[in-house]
Amino acid sequence: MAKTKTTFFCQNCGAQYAKWLGQCNSCHKWNTIVEEIIQKEEKRSWKQTTKTKRVSNALKINEIPFDKEDKISTKNNELNRVLGGGLVKGSMLLLGGEPGIGKSTLLLQIALTLPKKVLYVSGEESQSQIKMRAERLQNSNTNCLILTETNTQNIFKVIEEITPDVVVIDSIQTLYTEYIEASPGSISQIRETTAELIKFAKETATPVLLIGHITKDGNIAGPKILEHMVDVVLQFEGDRNHTYRILRAIKNRFGSTAEIGIYEMQHTGLRQVENPSEILISQKEDNLSGTAIAATLEGVRPLMIEVQALVSTAVYGTPQRSSTGYDIKRLNMLLAVLEKRAGFRLGAKDVFLNIAGGIRVDDPAIDLAVISAILSSNEDIAIPQDFCFAAEIGLAGEIRPISRVEQRILEAEKLGFHKIFISKFNKVNSSNHTIKIIKITKVEDVFSNLF
Ligand code: TYD
Ligand code: MG
Numbered sequence: 204m205a206k207t208k209t210t211f212f213c214q215n216c217g218a219q220y221a222k223w224l225g226q227c228n229s230c231h232k233w234n235t236i237v238e239e240i241i242q243k244e245e246k247r248s249w250k251q252t253t254k255t256k257r258v259s260n261a262l263k264i265n266e267i268p269f270d271k272e273d274k275i276s277t278k279n280n281e282l283n284r285v286l287g288g289g290l291v292k293g294s295m296l297l298l299g300g301e302p303g304i305g306k307s308t309l310l311l312q313i314a315l316t317l318p319k320k321v322l323y324v325s326g327e328e329s330q331s332q333i334k335m336r337a338e339r340l341q342n343s344n345t346n347c348l349i350l351t352e353t354n355t356q357n358i359f360k361v362i363e364e365i366t367p368d369v370v371v372i373d374s375i376q377t378l379y380t381e382y383i384e385a386s387p388g389s390i391s392q393i394r395e396t397t398a399e400l401i402k403f404a405k406e407t408a409t410p411v412l413l414i415g416h417i418t419k420d421g422n423i424a425g426p427k428i429l430e431h432m433v434d435v436v437l438q439f440e441g442d443r444n445h446t447y448r449i450l451r452a453i454k455n456r457f458g459s460t461a462e463i464g465i466y467e468m469q470h471t472g473l474r475q476v477e478n479p480s481e482i483l484i485s486q487k488e489d490n491l492s493g494t495a496i497a498a499t500l501e502g503v504r505p506l507m508i509e510v511q512a513l514v515s516t517a518v519y520g521t522p523q524r525s526s527t528g529y530d531i532k533r534l535n536m537l538l539a540v541l542e543k544r545a546g547f548r549l550g551a552k553d554v555f556l557n558i559a560g561g562i563r564v565d566d567p568a569i570d571l572a573v574i575s576a577i578l579s580s581n582e583d584i585a586i587p588q589d590f591c592f593a594a595e596i597g598l599a600g601e602i603r604p605i606s607r608v609e610q611r612i613l614e615a616e617k618l619g620f621h622k623i624f625i626s627k628f629n630k631v632n633s634s635n636h637t638i639k640i641i642k643i644t645k646v647e648d649v650f651s652n653l654f
Contacts, residue, residue: 211236212390217427239391240384278316281475285450287458293408295401299415299423300439305448305468306414310371312472315342322367326353326377340472355380355396374414376424393425397432442561461502480507480618490588493580497572498593498611499564505614509559512576517553528558537574537596544600545647567595568605571624574649584654589621600646604629612636
């Protein structure tokens with residue numbers, strides 16, 4: 204038996220220390236350093252029986268065998284889109300998200316629809332609980348095996364027996380390896396179990412999908428290096444009170460991180476939303492003031508999003524500014540631009556802004572819709588429902604051009620909008636479109652063009 208060794212780890216950033224400290228030198232958080240027992244063994248492998256040591260050869264880049272068909276399509280178009288085609292053999296994927304957002308549901312659904320032999324390992328739920336969930340999902344893949352186990356050595360034993368094509372682990376924080384004495388969920392356990400799984404994935408070319416918990420501030424729990432170790436990091440997000448969920452790639456070694464997948468949580472599981480624009484615009488009979496539709500892009504996917512604003516006279520001394528789904532600093536900037544450049548007295552008004560559907564938008568092309576919604580609420584005049592907006596606003600009050608304007612115009616046209624407001628500096632050939640394209644240059648002109 205090797206001598207017991209201990210090291211101190213920061214539970215926030217994963218930095219390692221030889222002795223205890225009150226404050227972490229690396230992330231400067233207080234009281235995050237905890238002693239963990241690590242027990243180094245000479246040789247360790249995911250397979251306990253490996254005796255032969257293989258040395259890999261260096262190859263010329265054009266000699267490396269390459270198979271285009273190496274991606275396993277998941278039969279879930281939204282996930283395929285985010286992954287850039289499908290699961291890459293031997294890759295590690297980490298799916299993070301708030302508790303209850305639907306991580307287990309998503310991966311169980313994938314496991315049940317994959318036309319491959321899948322091993323779904325759960326350390327959180329019992330086999331009958333998973334069966335109950337699977338019943339709701341109404342998918343029956345007889346090739347999906349469910350295992351409840353948290354010891355990685357036992358998991359690898361089962362894997363050797365049944366040789367699955369894909370492995371799902373729910374969640375990495377519940378796993379532990381016998382080689383380390385620290386408790387499951389600790390920094391060193393997470394690091395070691397992930398390293399073992401990576402070794403297994405690479406040696407057998409089996410994709411491994413991991414679920415990871417996130418901390419209060421929205422980062423994936425465990426050491427930051429966890430995100431560096433895996434090939435793909437996906438984030439499952441959304442408002443728990445809304446049914447829409449967005450799957451976003453934060454890191455992808457095999458594709459772009461610009462794509463998103465949209466799902467709707469139903470009682471029979473997650474439904475793929477193929478046409479997101481239709482659901483993000485709320486259905487209403489009357490034309491109400493304070494709403495404007497923005498033609499935004501998420502990655503390369505056009506999305507029509509409804510912006511809602513409420514401007515009212517401040518009841519208390521300091522006016523309130525609040526924003527959901529949109530950067531509050533940017534809202535304050537737009538209000539200042541409206542005040543200074545267009546002469547609207549909004550300084551003594553409360554302004555509330557909301558992006559419908561509980562989603563968050565970072566695309567600057569939404570600015571013009573934000574300003575229009577604010578003006579519409581301030582003047583209490585409704586914007587016609589068939590108008591939409593796509594432009595950024597600069598500090599001087601200029602309406603700035605945006606990227607991929609043609610794509611946005613096409614989407615607006617497809618969904619039956621009749622007028623789109625864009626910057627004059629966006630080069631568009633209006634004769635190609637049936638939708639009326641209105642070009643504006645300055646924020647002062649928005650009001651006169653609209654009402
Ligand atoms: P879950 O996948 O357990 O979340 P996570 O693994 O991220 O913690 O999802 C739990 C929520 O999803 C739960 O609040 C109920 C809801 N849900 C549905 O609405 N429909 C369903 O078919 C399923 C399985 C779950
Ligand atoms: Mg879960």
